[in-house]
Amino acid sequence: MSNPLCSVCTLKSNAASKLNPGELDLMGSHCAEVDFEPGDIIFKQNSLSSNVVYVKAGLVKIHMLGPIKEKILRIAKAPTYLCLPSNLGDKVNHFSATAIEKCSVCFIDSRIFHDLIHTNGDFAFQLIMDLSRIELMQFISCTNQSQKQVNGRCADALLFFAKDIYQSNTFNLPVSRNELADYIGTSRENMSRILADFNNAGIIEIDSRKITIIKEDLLQQISAKG
Amino acid sequence: MSNPLCSVCTLKSNAASKLNPGELDLMGSHCAEVDFEPGDIIFKQNSLSSNVVYVKAGLVKIHMLGPIKEKILRIAKAPTYLCLPSNLGDKVNHFSATAIEKCSVCFIDSRIFHDLIHTNGDFAFQLIMDLSRIELMQFISCTNQSQKQVNGRCADALLFFAKDIYQSNTFNLPVSRNELADYIGTSRENMSRILADFNNAGIIEIDSRKITIIKEDLLQQISAKG
DNA sequence: CGACTGCTTGATGTTGCTCAACGTGCGTGG
DNA sequence: CCACGCACGTTGAGCAACATCAAGCAGTCG
Numbered sequence: 001m002s003n004p005l006c007s008v009c010t011l012k013s014n015a016a017s018k019l020n021p022g023e024l025d026l027m028g029s030h031c032a033e034v035d036f037e038p039g040d041i042i043f044k045q046n047s048l049s050s051n052v053v054y055v056k057a058g059l060v061k062i063h064m065l066g067p068i069k070e071k072i073l074r075i076a077k078a079p080t081y082l083c084l085p086s087n088l089g090d091k092v093n094h095f096s097a098t099a100i101e102k103c104s105v106c107f108i109d110s111r112i113f114h115d116l117i118h119t120n121g122d123f124a125f126q127l128i129m130d131l132s133r134i135e136l137m138q139f140i141s142c143t144n145q146s147q148k149q150v151n152g153r154c155a156d157a158l159l160f161f162a163k164d165i166y167q168s169n170t171f172n173l174p175v176s177r178n179e180l181a182d183y184i185g186t187s188r189e190n191m192s193r194i195l196a197d198f199n200n201a202g203i204i205e206i207d208s209r210k211i212t213i214i215k216e217d218l219l220q221q222i223s224a225k226g
Numbered sequence: 227m228s229n230p231l232c233s234v235c236t237l238k239s240n241a242a243s244k245l246n247p248g249e250l251d252l253m254g255s256h257c258a259e260v261d262f263e264p265g266d267i268i269f270k271q272n273s274l275s276s277n278v279v280y281v282k283a284g285l286v287k288i289h290m291l292g293p294i295k296e297k298i299l300r301i302a303k304a305p306t307y308l309c310l311p312s313n314l315g316d317k318v319n320h321f322s323a324t325a326i327e328k329c330s331v332c333f334i335d336s337r338i339f340h341d342l343i344h345t346n347g348d349f350a351f352q353l354i355m356d357l358s359r360i361e362l363m364q365f366i367s368c369t370n371q372s373q374k375q376v377n378g379r380c381a382d383a384l385l386f387f388a389k390d391i392y393q394s395n396t397f398n399l400p401v402s403r404n405e406l407a408d409y410i411g412t413s414r415e416n417m418s419r420i421l422a423d424f425n426n427a428g429i430i431e432i433d434s435r436k437i438t439i440i441k442e443d444l445l446q447q448i449s450a451k452g
Numbered sequence: 453c454g455a456c457t458g459c460t461t462g463a464t465g466t467t468g469c470t471c472a473a474c475g476t477g478c479g480t481g482g
Numbered sequence: 483c484c485a486c487g488c489a490c491g492t493t494g495a496g497c498a499a500c501a502t503c504a505a506g507c508a509g510t511c512g
Contacts, residue, residue, distance in 0.1 A: 064365065064366075064369055066369040066370065066372070066373040067369075067370065067373055067374055067378070067450065067451075068373045068374075069373065071368075071369040071372060071373060073365050073368065073369070084354070084358055094362050094365070094366075095365060114351065117347060117350055117351050117354060118347030118348065118350075118351060119347060120347075121343060121344030121345060121347070121350065122344065124343055124344075124347065124350035124351070124354065125340065125343050125344060125350070127354055128310070128343060128350065128353055128354060128357065131354065131357045131358070131361065132310055132357070134361070135357065135360070135361055135364065136320050138361065138364050138365075138368070139290065139299050139320070139321060139364075140290075140320075141368075142297075142299065142364070142367075142368045142371070143290055143292040143293075143297040143299070144292065144293065145368070145371075145372055146292070146297060146371055146372075146411035147292040147293055147294040147295065147297060147411070148293055148294075149499070149500090150499080150500075152293070176457095176458065176459090177458075177459065177460090178458075178459090185372035185373070186500075186501085187500080187501060187502080188458090188459080189459095189460080189461085189500095189501080189502080189503095190499095190500065190501075192459060192460055192461080193460080193461080196460075196461085208459095224293065225293075375467070375468085376467085376468070402489085402490065402491090403490075403491065403492095404489090404490075404491090412468075412469085413468080413469060413470080414490085414491080415468095415469080415470080415471095415491090415492080415493085416468060416469070417491095418491060418492055418493080419468095419492085419493080422492075422493085434491095453512105454511105454512095455510105455511090455512085456509100456510085456511085456512100457508105457509085457510080457511100458507105458508090458509085458510105459506105459507085459508085459509105460505105460506085460507080460508100461504105461505090461506085461507105462503105462504090462505090462506105463502105463503085463504085463505105464501105464502085464503075464504100465500100465501085465502075465503095466499105466500085466501075466502090467498105467499085467500080467501085468497105468498095468499090468500100469496105469497085469498080469499085470495105470496090470497080470498090471494105471495090471496090471497100472493105472494090472495090473492105473493090473494090474491105474492085474493085475490105475491085475492080475493105476489100476490080476491080476492100477488105477489090477490085477491105478487105478488085478489085478490105479486105479487090479488090479489105480485100480486085480487085480488100481484105481485090481486085481487105482483105482484090482485080482486095
């Protein structure tokens with residue numbers, strides 16, 4: 001844990017780049033930076049929280065306990081704010097966040113954050129834009145999840161990792177099959193089967209957690225057809 | 227269509243109640259109020275939009291065209307803002323809104339809205355709170371939808387109408403079976419069957435669109451068990 | 453070495469989707 | 483006015499998709 005100087009931080013959020021030096025210093029003096037290893041819990045559902053969480057670098061999963069089992073709601077890449085929803089709307093976290101790759105995270109006092117929203121309109125506006133964009137993505141993924149069937153959803157997930165996260169058709173899955181299943185809403189066993197099927201069909205190549213997308217067009221088709 | 231006086235409006239949003247008289251007049255002068263009948267489209271996916279939409283009174287559905295068919299994302303009761311996500315994040319609507327009961331809707335120039343966010347921190351903060359609360363509800367409903375099976379989801383929907391919308395165990399369904407199916411993510415036929423089953427089991431009573439919940443505890447149980 | 457975790461595969465059951473047929477009420481146009 | 487199409491609702495039968503159960507394998511850690 002360190003007490004960072006936000007003003008010299010090179011990994012500022014869209015919103016934070018609207019702050020002036022004085023405001024950044026204020027934020028820095030009420031802010032703690034922590035590093036996390038894969039698997040480390042950043043914050044947990046139902047715990048009290050008085051911080052806004054900003055992921056400066058790394059990859060995290062947002063997840064919550066559903067009626068049956070764990071559900072991964074979103075896989076979020078830095079830079080992103082995490083705690084806005086549960087924190088500003090309520091005092092207790094309604095979901096958990098866990099690092100799935102090495103992460104650098106800032107915990108910001110939410111009173112300061114609150115004050116900055118009040119005093120800096122550009123900052124507030126950027127936050128609203130970000131929240132809006134996330135809401136829209138949530139809408140789309142919710143629709144896909146409720147209408148596509150599992151191999152369509154699995155194709156979606158693979159393309160998501162390739163395009164949005166790693167910008168490469170070869171990547172190391174940062175999550176286990178079990179987590180992947182929780183993400184696309186199926187069982188661990190099915191997940192395994194589908195990946196095996198894709199592999200056998202020559203659509204992807206699997207070497208444990210290393211995935212290579214061979215026939216991207218086919219994967220796109222599977223994703224589209226549902 | 228009328229040119230309303232926002233300052234004397236008795237149905238102000240949480241956010242708008244933070245505005246001062248001058249700001250309200252400014253909003254009023256860039257605002258148009260329109261009434262909608264059930265079934266009327268308020269705005270449509272893929273259409274261009276330069277307005278923020280505020281539902282002053284009534285009930286609306288937010289829906290979008292998925293890979294297979296229509297999906298109802300949210301059923302929203304007044305007062306609520308609708309267009310924030312697609313409008314501030316982008317120029318085109320990424321989903322549609324349709325009245326499902328008589329509605330009174332204000333279309334507000336989004337530039338003015340933008341300006342108000344910049345100049346009035348309380349207003350911006352309220353919007354962020356509202357967006358956060360909606361995002362959280364979206365998370366929960368997404369988890370439920372992906373883990374519960376259909377009759378659990380159907381129970382959820384019935385309880386939602388009874389508790390959140392009508393505050394009564396007897397109510398008139400404002401939507402068709404088809405729409406209800408799109409809402410909980412199943413087929414029209416299944417929807418019909420499940421309602422018939424609930425009816426036969428004495429859990430609810432159906433008279434066309436009039437629903438009476440008889441055994442709420444049982445419905446709660448079905449909802450919880452998934 | 454044994455216990456454990458993560459992963460895979462096959463066999464078996466269940467859920468719920470699809471298809472098809474049919475009834476109803478409503479509005480339109482002949 | 484009736485015939486017709488159309489949206490909505492209901493019901494039954496059959497089947498595909500998917501979950502669950504069960505067993506087994508490889509790698510890892512104490």
